[in-house]
Amino acid sequence: MSKKVVTFGELMLRLAPEGYYRFVQAETFGATYGGGEANVAVSLANYGLDAKFVTKLPKHEIGQAAVNSLRRYGVDTTYITRGGDRVGIYYLEKGASQRPSKVIYDRANSAMCLATKEDFNWDEIFEGAEWFHFTGITPALGDNVAEICLEACRAAKERNITISCDLNYRNKLWSKEKAGEVMGKLCEYVDVCIANEEDAADVFGIKAADTDVTTGTVNHEGYKDVAKQLVERFNFSKVAITLRGSISANDNKWAAMLYNKEDFFFSKNYLMHIVDRVGGGDSFGGGLIYACMNNFDPQQTIEFAVAASCLKHSVEGDFNQVSVDEVMKLSGGDGSGRVQR
Amino acid sequence: MSKKVVTFGELMLRLAPEGYYRFVQAETFGATYGGGEANVAVSLANYGLDAKFVTKLPKHEIGQAAVNSLRRYGVDTTYITRGGDRVGIYYLEKGASQRPSKVIYDRANSAMCLATKEDFNWDEIFEGAEWFHFTGITPALGDNVAEICLEACRAAKERNITISCDLNYRNKLWSKEKAGEVMGKLCEYVDVCIANEEDAADVFGIKAADTDVTTGTVNHEGYKDVAKQLVERFNFSKVAITLRGSISANDNKWAAMLYNKEDFFFSKNYLMHIVDRVGGGDSFGGGLIYACMNNFDPQQTIEFAVAASCLKHSVEGDFNQVSVDEVMKLSGGDGSGRVQR
């Protein structure tokens, strides 16, 4: 039997103009589905784990299509509560060169945003699970959802389930103050903390020196201190920080650091031509969880997570459609992109 | 200078799977825009009138794309208030044969639904206008919008602007009781009343005998009485009722009746192969308004309106993309569909 992982969050309809068309030019939208925790679940299902995604989605056909998008890739959707009126939406315009990608959210009042405690039976959901994952987006959906999140963390902790959280700060959803307060409570339960180069500063005011994300300058060394402070405050067993250097909308540098309270492990650096940037962080989380659950050593862990997310940047859609073999091949050193016949 | 017409309502993003695909099969959505009153405005702009559409739409790019969809076809968008967060959405699945088309609304909390009186300056808007049109959908959006609608009617009446209203009952938006109450007040101001074969019954409880819309049986004669009762209650100068016989999702019979307090005028009957059914009623309203504003005689009026809407059923999207010449040619008798070289 495969190991069980549970992730909890919102699954949104993603509406994106084809190719590099701008919103105002679009006559069709590609209709896929995505969301931080669902993206992680798909990654893990693709790696062969028994990944369960928990959320609330309407009973109508758009809700059903959202559910189907996960079933298609092997995610267990048994614990998705059906009800409510709308599927949250995000519009995505893909950037190019100096023109950034643009996201317009239309997620207020979605079924998940209006979910209640009664919608989820955590005892049933966590039956046999080894790992629980959520991101900072979930509690940001509303006080009710933050409360459910807390309940889930408590239930997971009681069962000795490892909890990971990707800080994932979204300024359209809540203020830094509010985020700091709510996430502060939740992080008490968290074992593995994931963050990008800005999250710790946004949520907890913990900053890396000498870094300006808008110029592509990321001071890798400065993040050692960020990780240390995070561990000091929350006693995380592991902190993983992704380090993106944005050269242009098409070209990014990509690496990450893992801190296991003993040492710092830096991954290889990748220079990526980007096919689809969204879900890049989530694919890192997915890789990290897989590596941890399979007891990779720290260096292997961070290499696996970074290689997984490096590959994600070459895949269309929120979901990372790669196998363990493919990640292993890249983390093992072959990034030449030669045709596989 | 062209004659000025003002229409007022919501413009929604319409998301529709390609061809006959069902929602759960869709990987892309055609992204067009539509809404009862906007559809009428496009009809009238295509006929060469100066058609102004009034609504509220967000400033972001999706709101802009909605505005552009009207500008493209010559509608004056100067009086569209920009603000609010979301563009209302409706998902449309095109039916075929025995399988009906399906609409899922996601329009709650749109910019228009949350509009306030301050958003519209009717004095400015009605400057020089000859006609004002709205449908029963607009007041159904909320008490605030019903109130604005009433204000618009009063302002129009003061300026001696002719007012037309398509009853257009939507059971997802309000109850029959509520509709009857609100529409009852608004209809006091209305000169020209438009309805389909069910609206009068749904909104005002005025029914035609011997009609069952689900079997394709429509008793044309019974609608004479419906029209008479409507005039008796509201003193409309004209009542126009469309008479759809639904054989299947692909094939409909189509005709209409006009009552001008003196006599009843029935149009020709059309048997239509349907390309896109949505907006069919609105294109009838557009044709009717054009004919009235140009003083067509009653028989010509109802023939023009029905021919216009018959052609609409052959056009993709909510908007009726036909010219006066095309409508005239069909109402004049050539429905052979021979190639025009």
Add this chain to the structure above:
Amino acid sequence: MSKKVVTFGELMLRLAPEGYYRFVQAETFGATYGGGEANVAVSLANYGLDAKFVTKLPKHEIGQAAVNSLRRYGVDTTYITRGGDRVGIYYLEKGASQRPSKVIYDRANSAMCLATKEDFNWDEIFEGAEWFHFTGITPALGDNVAEICLEACRAAKERNITISCDLNYRNKLWSKEKAGEVMGKLCEYVDVCIANEEDAADVFGIKAADTDVTTGTVNHEGYKDVAKQLVERFNFSKVAITLRGSISANDNKWAAMLYNKEDFFFSKNYLMHIVDRVGGGDSFGGGLIYACMNNFDPQQTIEFAVAASCLKHSVEGDFNQVSVDEVMKLSGGDGSGRVQR
């Protein structure tokens, strides 16, 4: 818990030019998946049953995509054996008017065609199942597969599982003689026999009088005798025969008859505008099995099965994407195709 059904057969990649394009004009192929028994499984999963599909598919990505096409719609793919080299293919050109649809098979040597007894553990597969379904296509894939089919029938019989078989004669796969011989053996185990207006004649030489399928003339009464003879020979508890009247590639008449050893039950007749004809028979089988498993009375049973398959003809792809509610609404009499808002 939902009732469990098992279906067994081949799942093929279906490559079809877009719209009405001919093969020689195609620059792209729509890539979907289908096959008689898989189509039935999807129907049943859509009706809420626990439908398991059993087959063999390669481990590579094309095999995986085939598996995913079933998971997406809720079919349990746990018992699909992974191995072999190729996914069977059929090319489909959609006909129009007097031009018939055309199928070119390229299924020889598929993973399923080369499957062995060792690939399937029927004890495990049938655990808790109530119904087993296969069609005449499965044993036609080769003597090895016929043998596996026989083994499955025996295993099902031992567990008192109801067995249904759609005769489904394919002249590209085997001769009438061979079909008669092999199907004769398998039908000994079958409880519910499904056939179209030609199968009984092709496989067992049992013909209806006064019927010529190429002229659209189908003598419904003649099929009473066919059903009787089938029951006499194989002691089926039920025989269901579909009666298609082909007016053109776009328009078909559609009805069916059920014989339960006591009486003959004829369904309503439908005149259908066809969106996609392939899988029409399988959707009938799916409807029939659902109705039987839910103990519908005989008239309800045949009406449900025919309404289900009537709707299928309006759905793109092999799979019937309709719900129990939709089928009930049509079998209850509303085939007007009016927009559902």
Add this chain to the structure above:
Amino acid sequence: MSKKVVTFGELMLRLAPEGYYRFVQAETFGATYGGGEANVAVSLANYGLDAKFVTKLPKHEIGQAAVNSLRRYGVDTTYITRGGDRVGIYYLEKGASQRPSKVIYDRANSAMCLATKEDFNWDEIFEGAEWFHFTGITPALGDNVAEICLEACRAAKERNITISCDLNYRNKLWSKEKAGEVMGKLCEYVDVCIANEEDAADVFGIKAADTDVTTGTVNHEGYKDVAKQLVERFNFSKVAITLRGSISANDNKWAAMLYNKEDFFFSKNYLMHIVDRVGGGDSFGGGLIYACMNNFDPQQTIEFAVAASCLKHSVEGDFNQVSVDEVMKLSGGDGSGRVQR
């Protein structure tokens, strides 16, 4: 060796919005190529003849793409003169129901319109040919082209090559008077005359009684007299007249009559659901020429030509993509459209 046929005319780029979109809605155009005589050449190549198409096309890539569109389907393009600046264009909007298809020509000053006698070496072109075909469109392109046409007719006559001409009147290209004058001269050389239900009246003022093409009423008997008069004036060995009854843009009746100076032969009548109407007449010409070159008897000849063109109406694009077998099957009576597996 296959029999050689030469056709001479213009090949245009056809730009057509997808599906039933109107011109003003189009964001893409399907780009295919077509023209009366080229369409006939493709029909004949598909039937296995050695069909040569003669025209003038620019050297640039759009001209090359036009050439390639013929090579792809086996037409010999050796005698296409390369030069000039532009490929003629026609924009095509597909009609539906009561809305007719619309053609906008942009063919003036094309390479072919500006061709000179020096561009074609008829001695070389006609080497070994048995049949020469052109339509009334070719001489309508300009006096220069009419002159070349006359030269070609003379050269063909000298070699005893059978000449067929489809009158094909186009009122955008010339007046009825001019057409009558020029075609009158060319028809002196013609053996087989092809016309639709309006051409003889438009070009030579020879009318059928009791026919109104815009109402779908075509008086088949009246065309006997038309054919007789044509033979009296030009001594054609055969006259074939197509008889289209246009019910709507989607549905047409289709039949034809052949007169061989001895007797009148009427084909079966077909009721067609139309996929693409353009090229319908040309596919009739192609079928007729094939039947004549293979010495079919008169009834077989007209049945083959009508069945061929009936099938064309189900094929996208100007070119008729059908085989002799397919035509034979339909003319032999099977128009049921049943799936060919």
Add this chain to the structure above:
Amino acid sequence: MSKKVVTFGELMLRLAPEGYYRFVQAETFGATYGGGEANVAVSLANYGLDAKFVTKLPKHEIGQAAVNSLRRYGVDTTYITRGGDRVGIYYLEKGASQRPSKVIYDRANSAMCLATKEDFNWDEIFEGAEWFHFTGITPALGDNVAEICLEACRAAKERNITISCDLNYRNKLWSKEKAGEVMGKLCEYVDVCIANEEDAADVFGIKAADTDVTTGTVNHEGYKDVAKQLVERFNFSKVAITLRGSISANDNKWAAMLYNKEDFFFSKNYLMHIVDRVGGGDSFGGGLIYACMNNFDPQQTIEFAVAASCLKHSVEGDFNQVSVDEVMKLSGGDGSGRVQR
């Protein structure tokens, strides 16, 4: 009220194969519209100015679609004269890597090429305008159009409207000699001269030293002298020269220089991944005009114009779909392309 700008030129239908397909591979063409001066008008409308585009276009639907393409993006099309037969066309094949983009023009005899003085009433057109823009393409369309251009310049000068001209030499339209002669006369009226790194040499024989455009080597300093000579000859108040370094069809370097008779202002240099190269120069013109009309200082002006056109290279189609805010953000320094959520 927004400031008014008038631009005058031809609007063409642009037919482009999808993605990187070559002309001979294309089965569809993207159908958009573009032309030097229309592109500038769209830029300015997007920046919030009241941009009027003046041209002549046919009354038919292709002409209407061209008009609509401008209305959609807010350009005032009131002064477009309707008449003539054809919309000019250009075929565009997008290049990649070492393979250059290719343009085939088919614009001769367009409505605009055959326009007459009577088609334009400059008094009415220039009412309230502050700026008039045209490019060297307009007078190259024919002596008649050059004459109209001259008339427009005189009318503008009389009203003290600022005139800008982009030299934009097209060798397919006229010789260098002819261009020099005609542009020489027109430039007498011009205040702001725009040119790319080759135009001054092609039109007026004024060359920059040490520059070879085919090797990507552009000697920025050499253009100081070009600008000086231009001012000496025509007394322009400003000269702006774009400096493109073409590394490959995908990658270009981009910068520009502004000379205001006092000093030379060089912009930042951008390295661009190109989405669509066509219209790049026009978007520079649009940015420059906007900056001038809003009295940006010289350095800000050239930075705005270059940032605007840098962004254009990331936008599909001729039109630059960017806002003032987006240009400001880039010219202010953030070219990292980080996702905007």
Add this chain to the structure above:
Amino acid sequence: MSKKVVTFGELMLRLAPEGYYRFVQAETFGATYGGGEANVAVSLANYGLDAKFVTKLPKHEIGQAAVNSLRRYGVDTTYITRGGDRVGIYYLEKGASQRPSKVIYDRANSAMCLATKEDFNWDEIFEGAEWFHFTGITPALGDNVAEICLEACRAAKERNITISCDLNYRNKLWSKEKAGEVMGKLCEYVDVCIANEEDAADVFGIKAADTDVTTGTVNHEGYKDVAKQLVERFNFSKVAITLRGSISANDNKWAAMLYNKEDFFFSKNYLMHIVDRVGGGDSFGGGLIYACMNNFDPQQTIEFAVAASCLKHSVEGDFNQVSVDEVMKLSGGDGSGRVQR
């Protein structure tokens, strides 16, 4: 008359998801055709030679579509034997950045794999030919095909036809041992040997020092020795070796070396942005053959071949759609990708 070349091999259907979609995401496949020797034939037809492609393909429509794909681009398909059941298939997933392209073959039992000696009449085929080309893929299809290949070589040799062979090792088709044995025999007849940076090692065990293809490090000098050894063993008149440096799936370095027994000629180095990598080697072969047949000097020869294949990497599909002029322009030094108007 153009010079005649014959190539011999398999033509496969290539099924590729659109853009960068992965196999498991694909809902459509682009359907084109390709194969090593057919690709060379198209290159040569595009250069104006009389290129004949010899293979075996089924009579059905998929076989016909394969034939048409060659006719379209001017390849002579007269000697393609029609018969057998299936067209070989390869599925292609385009890689991006660190994610490699992936090929899944489904070519076993194709018509060509099962061809017999009787299917080809080499006397007739080689009539008037000057050059014969095949690749190592053809004999790898089976012993029967290897035998036919040998027969073809003998027949060509007798007629003094120059023979070229691209070693093209495919490990999915045969072992290195088997390849070495069979190719060893065939190479006795070969005059011009073409290989990539790995083939000589895979097939004949002849390795270049200091080269690791997975890291992008290719030691150009080391290939001098490889070429020398090849000539020593087989007495080739020429050996050409392509030298690909794979930086990522998007970016490759590209160059080649020619050895004519006297001297070594290295081409320029190109850095390519890749549009479509497949067929890159074949386009080199096509360029080389063209240059040899037109007696280019050795340096020109290798420059032409490399420039041709460099351009191919910017063209979608297996076939190289470029003209002699375009190759000459690039080999002459203009790789700036500036728009050609």
